[in-house]
Amino acid sequence: MTLIKVHVNVFGRERRTVEVKKGSRIIDVLEKLSLNPVEIVVAKNGEVVPEDDFVSDGDRLDLYSVVSGG
Amino acid sequence: MDKTLACAICGGKPAIKVSYIDSYLCKEHFLEYFERRVLSTIKYFNLIEEGDVVAAAVSGGKDSLSLLYVLKKFSEELGYTVFGIAVDEGIQGYREYKLKALKKVAEKIGVKIFAASFSENYGLTLDEAIKIAMRKGFEYKPCSICGVFRRYLLNLAAKELGADKLATGHNLDDEAQVFLMNVLRGGVPNIAREYPISRGGHEKLVTRIKPFYFIPEKETLTYALLRGLDTPFVECPYVKYSIRHGIRRWLNSREREQPGTKYKVAASSLLYGEIFGKTYVSMASLQTCKYCGAPSTSEICRACAFRIYLGLTPGTIKLKIHEI
Numbered sequence: 001m002t003l004i005k006v007h008v009n010v011f012g013r014e015r016r017t018v019e020v021k022k023g024s025r026i027i028d029v030l031e032k033l034s035l036n037p038v039e040i041v042v043a044k045n046g047e048v049v050p051e052d053d054f055v056s057d058g059d060r061l062d063l064y065s066v067v068s069g070g
Numbered sequence: 071m072d073k074t075l076a077c078a079i080c081g082g083k084p085a086i087k088v089s090y091i092d093s094y095l096c097k098e099h100f101l102e103y104f105e106r107r108v109l110s111t112i113k114y115f116n117l118i119e120e121g122d123v124v125a126a127a128v129s130g131g132k133d134s135l136s137l138l139y140v141l142k143k144f145s146e147e148l149g150y151t152v153f154g155i156a157v158d159e160g161i162q163g164y165r166e167y168k169l170k171a172l173k174k175v176a177e178k179i180g181v182k183i184f185a186a187s188f189s190e191n192y193g194l195t196l197d198e199a200i201k202i203a204m205r206k207g208f209e210y211k212p213c214s215i216c217g218v219f220r221r222y223l224l225n226l227a228a229k230e231l232g233a234d235k236l237a238t239g240h241n242l243d244d245e246a247q248v249f250l251m252n253v254l255r256g257g258v259p260n261i262a263r264e265y266p267i268s269r270g271g272h273e274k275l276v277t278r279i280k281p282f283y284f285i286p287e288k289e290t291l292t293y294a295l296l297r298g299l300d301t302p303f304v305e306c307p308y309v310k311y312s313i314r315h316g317i318r319r320w321l322n323s324r325e326r327e328q329p330g331t332k333y334k335v336a337a338s339s340l341l342y343g344e345i346f347g348k349t350y351v352s353m354a355s356l357q358t359c360k361y362c363g364a365p366s367t368s369e370i371c372r373a374c375a376f377r378i379y380l381g382l383t384p385g386t387i388k389l390k391i392h393e394i
Contacts, residue, residue, distance in 0.1 A: 012303025038089075038322040041291045048295050050087035050094055052075060064295065065305070066243075066287045067318060 004057035008033070011065045020055065027051045029061060039066045086292050089329035097296050104293050108140050108281050112148070115266040117279040118235060120149040125233035125276070127224050128154040128176075128183065130168025132294040132301050133239030135175050137282060139297055141237060142179050155227045155236075156394070157220045158187040160195020167302040173394055175299050183394050184231060186223050190390040193382055200308070202380050212308035215376055222364070222373040223389075228276040230389050240280045243287035246332040247317050249339035262346035264339055269347055272356055272365040286332060362386045 002022040006029055009015055018029050026042050030051060037051040043062040044053060055061070077084050077096035084094035088103075095103060112118055126141050128134040134154075141152045156172060158165055169185065176183045189195045194202075196219075200212050228236040245264065252261045263269075268278040282290060294301060309315060324331045358364070359371035361384035366372070374384035 011305075036322050036326055038288060038325045041086075041288060041295060043295070048085045048097070048292060050075065050084050052087055052094075053084075064291055064303075066291050067305075067309070067315075 004055065006055050007058070007060045009060070009062045011063055022057075024055055025051070026053050026055055026061065029055060030063075035063070040064065041066065085296060086289070088289075089325075090286075090333060092329070100289075100292065101296060104285065104289060105140060105143070107284055109144060111266060111284055112144070112279075112281055115279075115283075117237075117267050117281060118148055118150050122150040122234040123232055124150050124152045124235045124237055124279075125224075125228040125231060126152060126154045126181075126237045127239070128156050128172055129239075130156070130165075130170070130172035130301060131239070132291045132299070133241055133282065133287070135172065135299040135301055136290045136293045136297070137237060137239040138175065138181055139179055139294075139299055140281065142181050152181060152237075153231070153233075154181055154183040155224055155231070155391075156183055156185040157223050158185055158189075159216055159220065160188050160197055161306060161308070162195075162197055164304050164306055167304050169394070171301045176394075184227060184391050185394045186227050186389065186391040188219055188223075191223055191387050192219060192377065194380070196308075199376075199380055206379070210376070210379070211311045211313070213312045213314070215380075216308070218372045218376055222371075223387075225274075225276055226387060226389050227391050229274065230391070233276055236276045236278045238278060238280055239282055239290070241282040241285050241287050241290055242332050242336055243318065243321070245280075245283060245339055246321055246335035247314050249335055249342075250317050250321065251314060258342075258346065259350045261339065261342045262350035263343075265343040265347060270356075274363075274365050284333075284336070 003019045004022050006018050006020060008018055018032050020028050027037055030037050030040060041064040042049060042051060045060050075084055075094060077099055078093035079099045080096060082096040085097045086100050087094050118124060124141060126138050128138055138154055145152050154176060156169060158169060172183060196216050199215055203210055224236060248264060249261060266280045266283040271277060356365040357369060359366045359374055360369055361374040362371060363386060364371045377384045
């Protein structure tokens with residue numbers, strides 16, 4: 001099983017590198033971080049994308065929290 | 071990219087999955103879909119009339135930045151004018167960053183913003199108020215004090231600046247959460263009061279409108295990002311104290327399992343508002359606060375009651391506001 005690395009900026013507070021199987025989607029990365037996609041908007045390599053989009057090795061994900069308090 | 075990952079309208083690269091209609095939309099078609107629903111809400115509920123002066127309550131967060139942008143965009147077509155009112159509660163490490171973002175967006179789209187602060191108008195910041203509340207046993211949570219003080223100042227400012235309507239960025243998530251909270255509290259009059267436009271007017275109350283009533287919170291953030299309406303990565307430090315926080319998480323987990331849940335909850339809220347609205351609004355006889363003269367459901371309005379609780383002097387506020 002080939003693993004790939006995805007670099008995640010979690011709400012501007014924390015930077016994580018997440019390992020997922022090749023062919024995974026963003027939703028799988030969110031799952032690993034215990035995050036609900038209803039509460040997150042994701043930009044992949046700077047572009048806003050749906051959570052069902054696929055990830056490739058070395059991709060950068062910026063996670064934006066919907067729950068920000070206004 | 072997977073073939074199934076395509077905009078439902080043009081087949082282009084999608085920016086968002088709109089789960090409750092089981093479709094992906096590209097940037098262009100999502101922006102159009104978003105704006106069309108806001109415009110429909112404004113027209114269907116007659117939120118804004120030609121010639122109105124609309125004050126948008128703006129915080130610098132994603133909801134209010136999107137609101138300001140959309141209201142400005144429709145202003146020519148619908149024939150109204152719009153400006154923003156910001157309230158600086160005095161939350162260190164939070165509000166100053168949001169206000170900077172707001173100023174930038176307002177300049178970009180050409181809308182005037184007026185700001186009023188808790189410290190200049192009430193004599194203390196929210197941070198200071200919370201310290202006092204904590205010493206007194208934390209009987210009132212930060213969001214209660216903040217919400218009452220903020221709404222009071224927004225109404226006062228909107229009135230003094232000549233607004234006919236006060237628009238807020240309340241979205242579908244807010245409406246669904248508030249409805250559930252009111253159900254849990256057994257607050258039928260509050261349930262009946264919630265509506266896209268406030269009813270049962272008073273000469274000192276500016277009519278409040280909610281153009282984002284049918285827009286999920288995730289979409290207001292997506293809209294802000296796609297429109298380049300930058301808001302900083304900061305979270306209100308008091309959000310964890312809000313009882314709404316738990317309801318929000320629960321509702322979002324339900325939404326994940328069954329997309330469209332929030333719409334169903336909001337539909338119930340709207341139905342209650344339709345059925346009981348007129349009855350409760352006509353029954354609710356507004357009194358005048360004995361300290362400040364503001365309309366109130368009791369002898370002392372909540373803003374004056376909180377000021378007394380915090381050791382401040384209640385009474386009329388001579389509004390201090392300035393353009394930013």
